[in-house]
Amino acid sequence: MKFDKKQLLLYAVTERSCLRGISLEEAVEQAILGGAGCVQLREKNISQDKLIAEAKKLLAICHKYNVPLIINDDYEAALKSGADGVHVGIEDAPVADIRKKAGESFIIGATAKTVDQAKLAESSGADYLGVGAVFPSPTKTNAIRITPQQLAEICGSVSLPAVAIGGITAENVHEIKGCGHSGIAVVSALFGAEDVKSAAQALCAAVKETL
Numbered sequence: 001m002k003f004d005k006k007q008l009l010l011y012a013v014t015e016r017s018c019l020r021g022i023s024l025e026e027a028v029e030q031a032i033l034g035g036a037g038c039v040q041l042r043e044k045n046i047s048q049d050k051l052i053a054e055a056k057k058l059l060a061i062c063h064k065y066n067v068p069l070i071i072n073d074d075y076e077a078a079l080k081s082g083a084d085g086v087h088v089g090i091e092d093a094p095v096a097d098i099r100k101k102a103g104e105s106f107i108i109g110a111t112a113k114t115v116d117q118a119k120l121a122e123s124s125g126a127d128y129l130g131v132g133a134v135f136p137s138p139t140k141t142n143a144i145r146i147t148p149q150q151l152a153e154i155c156g157s158v159s160l161p162a163v164a165i166g167g168i169t170a171e172n173v174h175e176i177k178g179c180g181h182s183g184i185a186v187v188s189a190l191f192g193a194e195d196v197k198s199a200a201q202a203l204c205a206a207v208k209e210t211l
Contacts, residue, residue, distance in 0.1 A: 133166025
């Protein structure tokens with residue numbers, strides 16, 4: 001699937017434990033209907049076989065709406081499932097190695113918390129950056145925080161599009177206005193909402209005002 005930075009406006013990152021009485025598949029579809037342009041499947045505590053099976057379920061939903069599915073951390077599972085890409089952290093497989101194995105059409109996102117990490121990701125062949133945590137995160141309590149100024153410095157240091165991540169809500173996203181990001185990656189404010197579609201719509205409207 002061709003990757004466009006416009007798809008990063010609202011980047012939905014799954015968190016099964018947040019869901020309020022609906023399935024992950026239903027929640028993902030509601031997020032897309034509300035405006036999410038990219039979906040990341042994040043499952044930290046299941047086997048690779050189960051991850052691949054879950055990815056295939058979500059892939060059918062995502063591709064129905066022409067939305068790319070990204071797998072967190074495990075690029076092998078992404079390739080085996082037919083997912084569109086992978087997002088890797090600083091401690092995961094190097095972007096350059098994944099690019100060699102996966103080819104040019106495979107979407108690779110990389111976490112960057114510093115300018116140097118952003119520049120390395122760009123030179124290694126990443127397609128986009130995930131930058132944060134910009135606010136305290138309920139799903140990643142040990143995440144290193146960065147300031148809006150640092151977000152702006154990282155976004156301005158490379159030509160790659162970047163999504164801000166970490167504790168972002170429709171109410172606080174205005175605090176990163178003008179930082180050079182292309183969108184936001186959201187977990188609990190989306191998948192923990194009583195109405196996922198409405199939450200996605202509110203997040204999309206709010207982030208557009210910050211770009």
